[in-house]
Amino acid sequence: MAVALPTAPRYEQIAQTLRARMQSGELRTGDQLPPERELSQDFLVNRLTLRRALRQLQEQGLLARRRGAGTFVTQPKFEREVGQLVLVSSSQERRGYQPGTQVVLCEQRPANAIVAAQLALPEGAAIYFIQRVRLLNGEPVIVERLHTAAALCAGIEQHDLQHRSILEVLASEYGRQLDSTQQSLEPALATRADAALLGIRAGEPVMLERRRSLDRSGAPLEYGEDVYRGDRFRFVTENPAPEGYRFITSAPGVVSV
Numbered sequence: 001m002a003v004a005l006p007t008a009p010r011y012e013q014i015a016q017t018l019r020a021r022m023q024s025g026e027l028r029t030g031d032q033l034p035p036e037r038e039l040s041q042d043f044l045v046n047r048l049t050l051r052r053a054l055r056q057l058q059e060q061g062l063l064a065r066r067r068g069a070g071t072f073v074t075q076p077k078f079e080r081e082v083g084q085l086v087l088v089s090s091s092q093e094r095r096g097y098q099p100g101t102q103v104v105l106c107e108q109r110p111a112n113a114i115v116a117a118q119l120a121l122p123e124g125a126a127i128y129f130i131q132r133v134r135l136l137n138g139e140p141v142i143v144e145r146l147h148t149a150a151a152l153c154a155g156i157e158q159h160d161l162q163h164r165s166i167l168e169v170l171a172s173e174y175g176r177q178l179d180s181t182q183q184s185l186e187p188a189l190a191t192r193a194d195a196a197l198l199g200i201r202a203g204e205p206v207m208l209e210r211r212r213s214l215d216r217s218g219a220p221l222e223y224g225e226d227v228y229r230g231d232r233f234r235f236v237t238e239n240p241a242p243e244g245y246r247f248i249t250s251a252p253g254v255v256s257v
Contacts (some may be wrong), residue, residue, distance in 0.1 A: 014043050014053035022073060023061060033063070033071045061234055078136055080228065082185065082237040100135035102195065106157045108150050115147045118212050118223035126150035128157070130166060133197050136232075142197050143227040149220075152176060167213070170221065179216045185209050185235065195229050205230035 021027040033039065033054075041051045054071060057063040078097065100172040109129050116123040127147050134142035145168055150155075155176050161169070170176045188208040195202040211224040 005146060010043070010045050011049050011056065012053040012178055014045065014050060015056045017043075018053070019062065022076075023123055027073050028160050029073055029075050032069075033073070035070070075232070077234045078141065078232055080233050080235050082183070082235050098138070100138065102133040102135065102140075103161050104129075104133060105129065105131040106161060108227050111147070113224055118206045119147065119149055119220045128153060128211070130156075130161065132161065139232070141229050141232050143194050143197050144224065145226070146224045148222040166222070174216045176221055179219060180214050182212045182214075183209060184248070187230070188227070190227070198227070198229055200229060207233060207235065215239045 017140075018027065018033075018076050027033075034042075036047055036050055036054075036208060040047050043050065054063060054065075056079065058065065064074045107129055108126050110124045111119065111121050111127045113123050115121075115127060115228055116125060117125075119125075119127065121122075121127070126149075128150050130146045130148075132144045132146075133140050134144060136195075148170070149167075153170060153176070155168065156166075156173075159169050159173060167178050175230065186208050188206050190200055190202055190204045190206045191197065192202045194206065207228040207230055209226045209228065211222075211226065213221040215221045
């Protein structure tokens with residue numbers, strides 16, 4: 001049966017209709033969409049308009065095109081805010097996901113050269129190394145590796161690191177309040193160790209976040225290296241215009257900045 005759509009832009013209306021079908025459960029993860037010719041007829045549009053709608057849903061991580069097989073509904077990706085001091089667990093919980101944590105390792109070890117430089121410690125100084133796997137709806141999605149000076153948080157392994165934020169433990173138990181964070185993001189390939197923890201294959205795409213946090217005195221609080229599953233996360237950012245930024249029209253039809 002043909003589907004009549006409201007006025008233009010039609011591709012957005014098509015995308016919204018398909019998105020609503022996913023949200024209602026009419027279209028489920030793994031379902032294959034009908035062929036383009038059939039969808040074009042259903043929505044009373046040409047294939048170019050339909051493909052624009054499908055491309056929009058692909059860019060949102062809701063559809064995946066498999067060469068020679070067709071177009072399939074995928075799991076919606078979790079969103080990670082970039083450049084904001086937002087805990088993963090609280091931000092995802094607000095979106096209706098159930099966060100969880102598995103503590104893999106918490107031990108003292110000597111700092112290597114890279115970690116020592118990040119924590120402003122001499123090489124070989126005692127640090128705590130904490131490795132955890134973060135879960136969303138029971139699915140492993142992030143491997144966290146955190147380093148912090150042992151002298152500033154003695155006995156941290158005695159605290160509940162499964163159900164508490166490490167930054168919250170450092171603040172409430174040791175008086176070390178987070179002030180700012182420096183982050184970098186780069187695409188990478190999953191190592192065998194990370195793949196085993198995340199339930200994916202070695203070599204699959206991941207996002208590596210390196211993070212250096214400072215306390216209110218400006219001293220290093222922790223250094224982290226977190227690995228996010230590339231198939232389950234999209235990274236988003238919101239950037240306001242710089243203060244005082246404005247468009248200046250110098251002549252009719254000509255815009256300069």
